[in-house]
Amino acid sequence: MLKVENVKKAFGPVTVLDGVNLTVNPGEVVSILGSSGSGKSTLIRCINGLEKLNAGKITVDDFDVSKPKELAEARKRSGTVFQLFNLYPHMTALQNITLAPIEVLKRPKAEAEAEGRALLTQVGLGDRADAYPAQLSGGQRQRVGICRALAMKPRYLLLDEVTSALDPEMTSEVLDILAKLAKDGTTMVFVTHEIEFARQISNRIVFLEKGVLLVDLPTEKFFAADGGLAQPRVAQFLSKMRKD
Ligand SMILES: Nc1ncnc2c1ncn2[C@@H]1O[C@H](COP(=O)(O)OP(=O)(O)OP(=O)(O)O)[C@@H](O)[C@H]1O
Ligand SMILES: [Mg+2]
Structure with missing residues (x-):
């Protein structure tokens, strides 16, 4: 499992994560909601070992991200897709996807490419393997980004606002892929403003x-009057998001 225990993170005098506890079990899809600046991306970066914790502990299948010797194993298990399309511009879609399997997992090139092409086909981009990022739309790039994370066969897929830079049509392309992954049992931690989709x-x-992690509830309970909605901040947040 992925375990965040009493994590504190500050940037200078500003506390950004203040004692966060979160457990994600294999097979679960957990969405993280919260206003801008609440610390969602920082939490994802901490899980990736990209930020040094001030206190607490994060383990991915018992590998401690704060221990240099364990970080690589932890990272292999948690594939991440960020908001901005951080594909390598000088590499094709397929090369972006196969780079880490070949370099990090030492997979034979032909095998990695066959799997890369299969992933691209799954997300509807089977015919764009040789396109460079600049030749792809935002939604297509983000789908390649998801394939790149999946190519490492992570146990946990972390997604940080993967649709927020996309127009509604491209957003639905990407959400369709994520819904399919969820249905297939992919474990996901999903940071999003897409409330209905998260639901x-x-x-x-x-x-x-x-x-501060104010609420951690099964989805139905989160949206129930005697559950998440009983928390004034949650009720306020949801009503504002629905108006926007
Ligand atoms: N490297 C940094 N140095 C200083 N402050 C930072 C740094 N990274 C994040 N912060 C601050 O930490 C707080 C939380 O930021 P974070 O990016 O985690 O928020 P978020 O919940 O992801 O917001 P959004 O919904 O806008 O993406 C913000 O106040 C931000 O300004
Ligand atoms: Mg963010």
Whole structure:
């Protein structure tokens, strides 16, 4: 499992995560909601070992991200897709996808390419393997980004606002892929502002507020009057998101 225990993170005098606890079990889809600046991306970066924790502990299948010797194993298990399409511009879609399997997992090139092509086909881009990122639309690039993460066969897929830079049509292209992955049992941690979508695909929803994890509930309970909605901040957040 993926385990975040009493994690604190500050940037200078500003506390951004203030004692966060979160457990994600294999097979679960957990969405993280919260206002801008509440610490969602920082939490994902901490899980990736990209930020040094001030206190607490994060383990991915018992590998501690704070221990240099364990970080590589932890990272192999948690594939991440970020908001911005961070594909290598000088490599084709297929090369972006096969780079880490070949270099890190030492997979034979032909095998990695066959799997890369299969992944591209799954996301509807079977005919764009040789396109460079600049030749792809935003939604297509983000689908390649998802393939790149999946090519490492992570146990946990972390997604940080993967649709927020996309127009509605491209957003639905990408959400369709994620819904399919969820249905196939992919374990996901999903940071999003797409409330209705989160509601459809998540087993659990957590709500971050100023670095504190205020609510951690099964999805149905999160949206129930005697559950998440009983928390004034959650009710306020949901009503604002629905108006926007
Ligand atoms: N490297 C950094 N140095 C200083 N402050 C930072 C840094 N990274 C994030 N912060 C601050 O930490 C807080 C949380 O940022 P974070 O990016 O985690 O928020 P978020 O919940 O992902 O917001 P959004 O919904 O806008 O993406 C913000 O106040 C931000 O300004
Ligand atoms: Mg963010």
